Amino acid sequence: MLLKGLFKPEFWNADKKSAGPYKSLFDYQRIWRLCFVILVVVSLVPLFILAFIDFNVTRVAIKSENMLRGARTTSNTRRAVAYFLEERKSALQLIVELDDFRSFQRKERLGEMLSALKNSFGGFIDLGIIDENGKQLAYVGPHNLEGKEYKGQAWFKQAADQGTYISDVFLGYRDSPHLVIAVKHFTDKDHYKIFRATLDTTKFNGILSSLDLSEGADAFLVNTAGIIQTPSKWNGDVFSKISFGLPEKSFRTKVKKIQLKKDLSAIVGYAYIEGTPFIIMVVKPEAELMGAWQRSRDTLTWISSISVAVILLVMWAVASYMVDRIYIADMTRSKLLQQMEHHNRMASIGRLAAGVAHEINNPLAIINEKAGLLKDLFTFSEAYNADERIFGLVDSVIGSVERCGRITKRLLGFSRQDDVELRPVLPKMVVDTVLSFLNKEAEYRSIDVSVDVQPCIFEIVTDRGKLEQVLLNLISNAFQAMKDGGALQVAVAKGDKGRLDFSVKDDGCGIPATDLKKIFEPFYSTKKQAGGTGLGLSITYGLVQDLGGSMTVESEVGEGTKFSFSLPVSPKNKGEG
Amino acid sequence: MAEKVLLVDDEKEFVEGLAERMELRGMNVDTCTNPEKALDMVNADSYDAIILDLQMPGVDGIEVLKHIKKNNPEMQVILLSGHATVEKGIEAMKLGAMDFVEKPADIDVLTEKIKKAQARKMILVEKETEKKVKDIIEHKGW
Numbered sequence: 001m002l003l004k005g006l007f008k009p010e011f012w013n014a015d016k017k018s019a020g021p022y023k024s025l026f027d028y029q030r031i032w033r034l035c036f037v038i039l040v041v042v043s044l045v046p047l048f049i050l051a052f053i054d055f056n057v058t059r060v061a062i063k064s065e066n067m068l069r070g071a072r073t074t075s076n077t078r079r080a081v082a083y084f085l086e087e088r089k090s091a092l093q094l095i096v097e098l099d100d101f102r103s104f105q106r107k108e109r110l111g112e113m114l115s116a117l118k119n120s121f122g123g124f125i126d127l128g129i130i131d132e133n134g135k136q137l138a139y140v141g142p143h144n145l146e147g148k149e150y151k152g153q154a155w156f157k158q159a160a161d162q163g164t165y166i167s168d169v170f171l172g173y174r175d176s177p178h179l180v181i182a183v184k185h186f187t188d189k190d191h192y193k194i195f196r197a198t199l200d201t202t203k204f205n206g207i208l209s210s211l212d213l214s215e216g217a218d219a220f221l222v223n224t225a226g227i228i229q230t231p232s233k234w235n236g237d238v239f240s241k242i243s244f245g246l247p248e249k250s251f252r253t254k255v256k257k258i259q260l261k262k263d264l265s266a267i268v269g270y271a272y273i274e275g276t277p278f279i280i281m282v283v284k285p286e287a288e289l290m291g292a293w294q295r296s297r298d299t300l301t302w303i304s305s306i307s308v309a310v311i312l313l314v315m316w317a318v319a320s321y322m323v324d325r326i327y328i329a330d331m332t333r334s335k336l337l338q339q340m341e342h343h344n345r346m347a348s349i350g351r352l353a354a355g356v357a358h359e360i361n362n363p364l365a366i367i368n369e370k371a372g373l374l375k376d377l378f379t380f381s382e383a384y385n386a387d388e389r390i391f392g393l394v395d396s397v398i399g400s401v402e403r404c405g406r407i408t409k410r411l412l413g414f415s416r417q418d419d420v421e422l423r424p425v426l427p428k429m430v431v432d433t434v435l436s437f438l439n440k441e442a443e444y445r446s447i448d449v450s451v452d453v454q455p456c457i458f459e460i461v462t463d464r465g466k467l468e469q470v471l472l473n474l475i476s477n478a479f480q481a482m483k484d485g486g487a488l489q490v491a492v493a494k495g496d497k498g499r500l501d502f503s504v505k506d507d508g509c510g511i512p513a514t515d516l517k518k519i520f521e522p523f524y525s526t527k528k529q530a531g532g533t534g535l536g537l538s539i540t541y542g543l544v545q546d547l548g549g550s551m552t553v554e555s556e557v558g559e560g561t562k563f564s565f566s567l568p569v570s571p572k573n574k575g576e577g
Numbered sequence: 578m579a580e581k582v583l584l585v586d587d588e589k590e591f592v593e594g595l596a597e598r599m600e601l602r603g604m605n606v607d608t609c610t611n612p613e614k615a616l617d618m619v620n621a622d623s624y625d626a627i628i629l630d631l632q633m634p635g636v637d638g639i640e641v642l643k644h645i646k647k648n649n650p651e652m653q654v655i656l657l658s659g660h661a662t663v664e665k666g667i668e669a670m671k672l673g674a675m676d677f678v679e680k681p682a683d684i685d686v687l688t689e690k691i692k693k694a695q696a697r698k699m700i701l702v703e704k705e706t707e708k709k710v711k712d713i714i715e716h717k718g719w
Contacts, residue, residue, distance in 0.1 A: 369591055
């Protein structure tokens with residue numbers, strides 16, 4: 001089958017009406033649709049289920065992996081930051097514990113400590129001692145802050161209340177970001193002093209910037225008010241407020257999905273660092289995180305699409321092919337059934353005709369003899385000798401009997417299974433002989449007769465008389481159907497499998513489709529009034545069958561009629577016919 | 578001289594009608610509706626012609642013809658048939674039938690044939706007589 005046949009198969013335009021009461025059995029479009037839908041559902045549903053499962057499993061896996069990675073990074077960073085601050089706080093506490101606190105008022109000692117801290121820990125800018133009234137008693141560092149009053153400031157109060165204080169990052173008097181660690185120390189039972197150190201944020205920032213983050217990820221600190229404390233890649237400048245709300249307080253690492261902007265959601269790992277105002281945040285846009293998943297999803301999608309397309313295409317072709325096969329089988333079967341029906345009908349009509357003719361012949365003979373006797377009696381009897389009317393009646397009876405006899409003889413001729421006298425004949429000569437009988441009529445009615453015998457045809461072994469009779473019947477039939485001035489074509493062409501195709505084509509009145517099926521039946525005549533017996537074509541049909549041929553007719557009302565029959569070229573092919 | 582004819586057909590009506598018509602034409606006609614009886618009649622009497630129906634119930638006209646020809650080879654048989662096929666006709670002629678007429682038969686045609694049959698019979702009989710005479714002359718020389 002051609003590709004075109006697969007996509008626009010023959011059955012698509014099949015006539016549903018001809019199927020009669022079993023319409024649904026022969027509704028090939030419906031069968032095709034059913035077939036196609038079942039095939040597609042059966043093949044696509046598992047594909048879709050698998051794709052869906054794979055899609056979800058991958059998404060969940062990648063999401064949880066991302067969450068886990070975010071949590072780990074956040075947790076590590078939190079520990080690093082907390083440790084950094086804890087370390088420095090502990091250093092200050094150690095100094096306070098070890099040293100006699102009075103010596104702090106000696107500036108040289110304080111200076112020694114500062115340089116020791118700078119060397120060992122790094123990041124310290126200055127040190128100061130503040131008494132319980134908030135006055136800075138001693139100070140070493142780049143700024144001259146000795147004697148500065150801190151009383152009333154929040155950090156001082158908190159340090160006095162809680163013992164330690166870690167500030168968030170701020171600009172302060174110095175106009176550079178820094179943070180403050182303060183430790184309270186009791187000099188005796190009731191009195192205390194506060195040891196205060198200022199830290200540079202460079203080192204602090206270094207912890208975060210040294211993190212090995214994937215592309216697009218951002219790690220920074222904010223304070224409890226949501227102000228960004230360390231440089232951020234894309235979440236805003238230092239000391240600006242973050243664009244999203246702070247997550248709920250938790251000292252344990254948590255990962256959350258937060259909508260940053262309308263079209264940008266991000267996975268945020270965060271942790272409040274205990275004892276400090278800091279919150280560590282690791283922000284990664286979801287699009288980046290899910291990029292891998294999206295890529296695999298895309299691959300999955302296009303592989304699925306291609307598979308679906310291929311499946312649809314193949315299923316379409318398979319359904320078309322199968323239904324087309326069914327269609328062809330059905331068509332062949334119904335054609336054969338029709339042919340068989342036709343043959344059977346013709347055969348039984350033949351038997352019937354022979355039987356009827358024979359049965360009628362006997363009573364006809366009796367009628368004939370009785371009528372003859374009657375006539376004889378009248379002839380020999382003086383009394384009726386002169387009665388013309390009686391003779392007329394008897395002659396009419398005898399005439400009718402003769403007519404009946406002719407009909408029964410022709411009927412018997414239709415069903416006769418005579419011996420066929422096979423001899424090689426030239427089709428051209430047969431046609432010419434037949435036409436020579438009819439030439440006069442053709443000339444008289446100015447009918448144009450054309451004979452087309454293919455040049456490669458030589459001899460055919462058949463019964464010449466019968467072939468002549470067949471052609472004569474067909475041609476004189478055609479003459480009757482045509483008006484004066486018509487055209488008749490007699491053609492002989494090579495057929496398939498060693499057969500010759502004869503055809504007689506006229507441009508006469510044509511035969512209506514309803515009559516076409518019955519024209520070979522005996523007594524089927526449309527010219528009953530004009531004296532036709534309706535036996536001519538049935539006898540012709542019988543003759544063609546005797547010659548091992550088959551006869552068909554095509555006709556269109558008003559266009560003309562074409563009778564064609566094919567005969568085997570040599571009698572050994574007869575059996576195939 | 579009146580022709581002596583035997584008419585064999587299973588249809589009584591037909592036989593009677595035809596016989597009467599032939600008698601009107603000056604022939605001497607015997608009828609018989611039973612083919613077996615007909616064989617006896619043929620043996621018992623001498624006919625110029627036998628008109629025999631080809632198809633009778635139970636008996637084939639051809640069989641009857643064979644029997645007649647076996648015993649009386651010179652007998653002229655005209656076959657009548659309602660179902661004339663060329664095959665049957667040829668078979669009948671081969672078996673020695675004189676002629677073959679289709680039903681319904683024309684009385685004039687039939688009469689013609691009977692006359693011919695009688696003529697042939699006459700010739701045959703004359704030949705036979707001649708032969709006998711010759712025989713007698715040869716063997717019983719005075």
